[in-house]
Amino acid sequence: MQKYREIGLKLTPQRLAILEYLDGNTSHPSAEDIYREVKKRFPTMSFATVYNTLEVLRKRGNLLELTIDPERKRYDPNTSPHHHLICLRCKKIVDVHVDYRIDLPQKERESFEVFGNHIEFYGICNNCKQKGGVMNGSV
Amino acid sequence: MQKYREIGLKLTPQRLAILEYLDGNTSHPSAEDIYREVKKRFPTMSFATVYNTLEVLRKRGNLLELTIDPERKRYDPNTSPHHHLICLRCKKIVDVHVDYRIDLPQKERESFEVFGNHIEFYGICNNCKQKGGVMNGSV
DNA sequence: TACTAAATTAGAATAATTCTAAAAAACGTT
DNA sequence: AACGTTTTTTAGAATTATTCTAATTTAGTA
Numbered sequence: 612m613q614k615y616r617e618i619g620l621k622l623t624p625q626r627l628a629i630l631e632y633l634d635g636n637t638s639h640p641s642a643e644d645i646y647r648e649v650k651k652r653f654p655t656m657s658f659a660t661v662y663n664t665l666e667v668l669r670k671r672g673n674l675l676e677l678t679i680d681p682e683r684k685r686y687d688p689n690t691s692p693h694h695h696l697i698c699l700r701c702k703k704i705v706d707v708h709v710d711y712r713i714d715l716p717q718k719e720r721e722s723f724e725v726f727g728n729h730i731e732f733y734g735i736c737n738n739c740k741q742k743g744g745v746m747n748g749s750v
Numbered sequence: 751m752q753k754y755r756e757i758g759l760k761l762t763p764q765r766l767a768i769l770e771y772l773d774g775n776t777s778h779p780s781a782e783d784i785y786r787e788v789k790k791r792f793p794t795m796s797f798a799t800v801y802n803t804l805e806v807l808r809k810r811g812n813l814l815e816l817t818i819d820p821e822r823k824r825y826d827p828n829t830s831p832h833h834h835l836i837c838l839r840c841k842k843i844v845d846v847h848v849d850y851r852i853d854l855p856q857k858e859r860e861s862f863e864v865f866g867n868h869i870e871f872y873g874i875c876n877n878c879k880q881k882g883g884v885m886n887g888s889v
Numbered sequence: 890t891a892c893t894a895a896a897t898t899a900g901a902a903t904a905a906t907t908c909t910a911a912a913a914a915a916c917g918t919t
Numbered sequence: 920a921a922c923g924t925t926t927t928t929t930a931g932a933a934t935t936a937t938t939c940t941a942a943t944t945t946a947g948t949a
Contacts, residue, residue: 621914621915621916621925621926621927622915622916623914623915623926623927623928625927625928626927641905642905642906643905655928655929655930656928656929657928657929657930657931658905658906658907658930659906659907659908659909659927659928659929659930659931660927660928660929662906662907663927663928664927676820678817678818678819678820678870679817680817681815681817681823682904682905683904683905683906684820684905684906696854696858696862696864698862699865705858705861705862707854707855707858709854709855711850711852713850713852713869715835715846715848715871716846716848719835719844719846719871722844722875722876723835723837723844723871723873723874723875723876724873724874724876724879725835725871725872725873726838726872726873726874727871727872727873728869728870728871728872729869729870729872730852730867730868730869730870731867731868731869731870732854732858732862732864732866732867733864733865733866733867733868734862734863734864734865734866735862735863735865736861736862737861737862737863740863760894760895760896760945760946760947761946761947762895762896762897762945762946764896764897765896780936781936781937782936794897794898794899795897795898796897796898796899796900797899797936797937797938798896798897798898798899798900798937798938798939798940799896799897799898801937801938802896802897803896821935821936822935822936822937823936823937
């Protein structure tokens with residue numbers, strides 16, 4: 612999120628607020644997280660603005676849309692290659708900054724143009740584990 | 751899907767139809783794909799039955815719920831560890847049967863109980879590539 | 890064959906996301 | 920500083936995937 616150097620983008624206060632909220636944010640917020648936060652400063656803020664802005668940032672390559680949480684999309688302003696660890700209970704997501712080198716077999720590389728990969732580690736975070744509960748298929 | 755040995759499950763014709771459709775299926779169908787197909791044989795079939803059955807199978811460990819396609823959940827009757835390659839355009843998903851061994855750093859293993867991992871490779875399949883179109887952030 | 894718990898059904902409800910059309914605002918140009 | 924054009928914001932409606940509900944039906948057992 613190169614601070615405020617948003618060449619080619621109209622810099623509105625709402626967008627700035629979203630950018631500031633995202634800048635350095637490692638909580639992998641959902642659209643609603645962002646909406647709730649920014650709405651504090653701009654009470655008329657609408658969901659459409661959040662989604663529009665996120666889409667614009669994604670198209671510019673400044674934001675990753677994560678498909679890890681089965682309930683909602685999560686967003687990551689850190690666009691450098693990295694992986695994620697998610698808690699199956701509370702859906703907390705943390706970064707995994709390790710450069711695993713992973714190659715695809717020739718067969719798949721022939722039938723796809725592969726752009727990259729992303730590893731999703733899954734488990735239960737300490738916080739949820741201490742809260743207890745059964746550990747069957749229901750997680 | 752151990753054929754018809756559904757101990758502890760009431761074996762209804764609708765469930766059998768779903769099981770048969772899933773058996774050996776590597777297309778990673780969505781709930782709607784399953785619904786559409788099974789409805790041919792059982793025109794009164796409802797979505798609730800599909801979702802209920804999928805949930806029962808998942809809880810029994812006979813089905814994986816994939817969170818890869820940003821638009822809908824996809825299901826995989828192959829529960830042995832493997833990975834996936836998805837086309838960002840048409841959302842086709844293919845299996846990747848390679849055993850990468852991937853370890854998490856100590857730091858993360860301390861704050862989570864990690865059950866496993868899953869690699870998502872992403873790109874554009876040949877079919878979509880030949881159809882052309884721009885290759886910007888919009889995919 | 891009868892019982893009972895579990896499954897199916899149609900449709901309503903919910904939740905995330907997208908769309909719409911009108912009003913407002915950014916930014917380059919006067 | 921005001922103007923004009925194009926983009927953005929807004930409130931709310933619309934859409935889509937998924938879940939829930941309550942009544943009816945059915946599988947599996949006694």
